[in-house]
Amino acid sequence: GRLFNNNQLIVAEVLQSAEVMKAAVAFLEPYMEKKENSTKGKVLLATVKGDVHDIGKNLVDIILSNNGFHVIDLGIKVAPQKLIEAVQAEKPDIIGLSGLLVKSAQQMVITAQDLRQAGISIPILVGGAALSRKFTENKIAPEYDGIVLYAKDAMEGLALANQLQQNEIEYTKTKKQETETEKTAPTAIAAKSNVSTDVPVFVPTDLERHILKDISLSHIIPYVNWQMVLGHHLGLKGKVKRLLEEKDEKALMLKQVVDDLLDEAQRNNWITPAAVYQFFPAQSEGNRIYIYSPKDKRTIIEMFEFPRQPRAPYLCLADYLKSTESGQIDYVGFFAVTAGKGIRELAHRWKESGEFLKSHAIQALALEVAEGLAELIHQAMRDRWGFPDDPDFTMEQRFAAKYQGQRYSFGYPACPNLEDQEKLFRLLNPEEIGIHLTDGYMMEPEASVSAIVFAHPEARYFNVL
Ligand code: B12
Numbered sequence: 001g002r003l004f005n006n007n008q009l010i011v012a013e014v015l016q017s018a019e020v021m022k023a024a025v026a027f028l029e030p031y032m033e034k035k036e037n038s039t040k041g042k043v044l045l046a047t048v049k050g051d052v053h054d055i056g057k058n059l060v061d062i063i064l065s066n067n068g069f070h071v072i073d074l075g076i077k078v079a080p081q082k083l084i085e086a087v088q089a090e091k092p093d094i095i096g097l098s099g100l101l102v103k104s105a106q107q108m109v110i111t112a113q114d115l116r117q118a119g120i121s122i123p124i125l126v127g128g129a130a131l132s133r134k135f136t137e138n139k140i141a142p143e144y145d146g147i148v149l150y151a152k153d154a155m156e157g158l159a160l161a162n163q164l165q166q167n168e169i170e171y172t173k174t175k176k177q178e179t180e181t182e183k184t185a186p187t188a189i190a191a192k193s194n195v196s197t198d199v200p201v202f203v204p205t206d207l208e209r210h211i212l213k214d215i216s217l218s219h220i221i222p223y224v225n226w227q228m229v230l231g232h233h234l235g236l237k238g239k240v241k242r243l244l245e246e247k248d249e250k251a252l253m254l255k256q257v258v259d260d261l262l263d264e265a266q267r268n269n270w271i272t273p274a275a276v277y278q279f280f281p282a283q284s285e286g287n288r289i290y291i292y293s294p295k296d297k298r299t300i301i302e303m304f305e306f307p308r309q310p311r312a313p314y315l316c317l318a319d320y321l322k323s324t325e326s327g328q329i330d331y332v333g334f335f336a337v338t339a340g341k342g343i344r345e346l347a348h349r350w351k352e353s354g355e356f357l358k359s360h361a362i363q364a365l366a367l368e369v370a371e372g373l374a375e376l377i378h379q380a381m382r383d384r385w386g387f388p389d390d391p392d393f394t395m396e397q398r399f400a401a402k403y404q405g406q407r408y409s410f411g412y413p414a415c416p417n418l419e420d421q422e423k424l425f426r427l428l429n430p431e432e433i434g435i436h437l438t439d440g441y442m443m444e445p446e447a448s449v450s451a452i453v454f455a456h457p458e459a460r461y462f463n464v465l
Contacts, residue, residue, distance in 0.1 A: 011059070011235030012254055014155075015356040018066035022354040040068040041093035041165045043125075044086055046078035048107040050440020053100035054344050055233075055363040056128060056154075060096060062356050063154040064161060076344075077438065080114035087120050094161055095120075099128040101411060103418055103440045105135055112144040121146035123164050125157055137174050147171050191308060195319040195458050201330055202455040204279040205384045207294035211433060215273045215373065217266050223372035224365075225399055230254050233364035261361050270362070271369055272340030274433035275377045279384070282332040284318040289332065291427065297329055302423050304452075306415055307464040315464075317414055320456035333381050333453035335407075336430035337373040338445055339366040366447035374449040375399070378407050385455050406459035407451040413463045415452065424450055 009017065043064055047057050054076055065071045074086055087095065095115070097108050108126055115124075123146055126136055136150035147169060151157035163169050226244070230236045234254055236243065243251035265271045280301075281292040291302040308316035322330035343366040350359035375398060382388055387404045397403070410420045418441045425437050436444045443450065 010237065010250075011233070011360070012257070012357055013235075015062065015360055018062055018356045019354055021066055022356075026354075039070040040162070042070045042072070042090065043094045043096055043161065044072050044074060044083070044090060044092040045096040046074040046083055046086075046098070047076040048097055048099045048104050048111055048440075049077060049079045050107055050438045050442060051099045051101065051104040052076045052438060052442055052444045052446045053098055053104070053128065054347065054446055055360070055367065056100070057096075057098040058347060058351055058363065059154045059360060060098065060127065060151075060157050062351065062360070063158050064096075066356075067158055067162075069161060080111045083111065084115060084118045084120065087115070087118075087122070092122065094123050094125060094164060096125045096127075096157070098126075100130065101128075101418065101440065101442060102130045103442070104128060105131045105139075107440065108140050109143055112140050112148065116144050123147040123149065123169075125149050125151055125160055125164075127151045127153070127157060141173055191310075191314040193309075193314040193316065193319050195315070195456070197323070197326065199457055201322060201328055202385050202387065204331055204333070204381075204386075207279050207281070209276065209278045209428065212275045212377075213433060215275065217262070217271055217273065217369070220273055220369055220372045220376055221262065222395065223375045223398075224368050225371065226255070228371070229258060229364055229368045233368070234258075234361065257357065258361055258365065261358060261365065265362070265365070270342060270346055271366055272342070273338065273369060273373050274340060275335060275337040275373055276428050276430050276433050277333060277335035277377055277381060278428060279331050279333045279381075280427065281329050282321055283324045283326075283328075283330055284321040285324045287316050287318050289318050289321055290324070291332070292329070302427055304415075304420055304423060309462065309464055315414075315462045317408060317452075317454070320454040320459045331385075331455065333385070333455075334424055334428050334451070335374070335377050335381070335453065336424065336428055336433070336435055336443070336450040337370055337377055337448065338430075338433060338435050338443070339369040339373070339447035341434055341445055343445060343447060363447075366445075370447040370449050374407070374451065378451070378453060379403075381453055387455070401461070404457050405453060405455045406461065407453045408461075409449060409451045413465075414461065416464065421450060424452070 045057055045061055047053050061071050061073050072090055099105060099108060126140060133150040136148060141148040149160050151160055227240045230240045236251055236254060244255060280294060281297040283290050287308050288303055288305045290300045293299040293301050306317040308314055321332060322328040343363060347359045347363045379389060382403060382405060389403055408415050411418045421437055421441045435448050438444055
């Protein structure tokens with residue numbers, strides 16, 4: 001069980017060691033004495049209601065399972081009632097909750113309340129990209145009678161699970177604050193940014209809905225960010241591009257694993273990328289933007305409202321469009337892309353058969369193929385908008401968004417309102433390429449990306465708070 005306590009191992013190696021471990025145990029099992037209760041404890045793992053996040057939960061499953069815990073994976077979109085029933089049936093020692101989005105962090109609060117209502121108080125471990133220790137302590141823990149602990153990654157989750165089972169956790173709960181000291185928003189100031197209003201209107205070639213269904217993976221591969229695949233997801237430390245150039249052994253080995261998997265994926269049609277995009281006539285009014293019918297360019301078919309920075313330079317996405325007062329019709333684009341269905345099933349099959357690295361790598365690849373396809377579609381939209389990238393534009397420049405205009409995904413800082421996904425879905429109907437919105441406003445399949453695209457030459461990323 002102490003095999004993975006080595007901090008030097010990167011994610012990919014941890015998964016490979018786990019594979020070896022599992023194979024060795026399977027081989028030796030017939031010769032070993034059967035001991036009852038030979039596990040360190042039972043863990044119920046679930047991604048919360050409305051959330052399809054699988055990759056993070058699966059990593060936690062693999063790491064805990066291969067370090068002596070008996071893990072029961074309840075899957076994704078697990079409603080509190082289903083979790084309560086599983087707790088009553090399985091009598092676990094620990095509950096593990098996962099979720100990707102801020103919405104899911106809120107869902108964890110509700111889940112904690114429901115568990116408490118059902119008289120459950122066993123320790124809960126929580127994790128996920130949008131979650132924080134502070135949120136866990138201030139918002140989730142006060143709603144629950146038992147211990148609630150935040151883990152920043154799967155390894156910390158393992159350390160905490162071990163400590164919990166050895167009763168090594170010293171736990172003091174922050175009291176629920178009855179009088180929430182909500183910061184009141186500053187009273188509306190008629191602030192304006194100095195984003196130029198005299199830039200030309202960039203007119204797209206058409207206002208049709210473009211559906212791309214049979215996109216070859218080979219077209220997207222050049223747009224995949226290997227820093228994300230090998231560095232962020234598989235754990236390679238350092239600058240991936242440089243490591244590959246310097247023929248670093250670990251980097252080359254991992255790149256090979258991923259390249260082989262990509263070949264296999266291509267031969268078997270495991271990744272089936274699809275995209276939908278469209279330009280719409282649009283104008284702004286204050287912090288709002290109006291989307292007009294492509295037919296008459298005057299009937300308002302949708303309205304978005306974006307937050308404005310409370311301080312200089314007072315940016316707001318609406319400033320990147322011509323205003324209603326200007327008398328000029330401007331244009332805005334939307335897209336939704338996906339790496340396709342079936343990745344979850346594939347990853348689960350491999351997880352069950354002990355092919356842990358492959359299981360994790362195919363999910364990571366799918367996610368980054370979706371992101372790569374977003375980059376590709378954005379480029380195609382710039383072409384149609386009349387400002388194509390220079391022929392010598394590099395992929396690095398593209399990843400650094402050094403082109404004209406910008407894409408913004410709902411849920412990110414400049415347009416944090418995830419509910420706006422619903423409006424985007426009404427405009428584009430991504431259901432037609434197999435993307436569905438959950439009741440938590442998350443897109444299913446997990447490997448999907450959506451965005452609103454602006455042409456304004458000064459458009460850039462910004463935070464609102
Ligand atoms: C890579 C990435 C993506 C990828 C992959 C997402 C994914 N499924 O992981 C893609 C490109 C698909 C993507 C899409 C989107 N993304 Co994104 N994405 C990220 C990013 C940069 C990293 C996420 C990541 O590392 N994923 C890999 C997994 C393995 O990591 P993880 O989930 O965190 O899991 C680890 C730990 O958290 C922990 N853990 C997780 N669960 C549990 C449970 C237990 C019990 C334990 C112990 C531990 C544990 O262990 C795991 C392994 O170590 C984050 C920002 C950030 N730096 O975190 C934004 C982020 C998550 N994305 C965000 C958003 C908004 C989106 C989109 C909604 C944008 C859009 N409109 O298209 C979509 C949503 C996709 C959908 N299906 O609906 C926001 C979410 C904020 C919010 N408003 O909710 C973030 C936080 C960025 C931000 N700063 O605003 N995204």
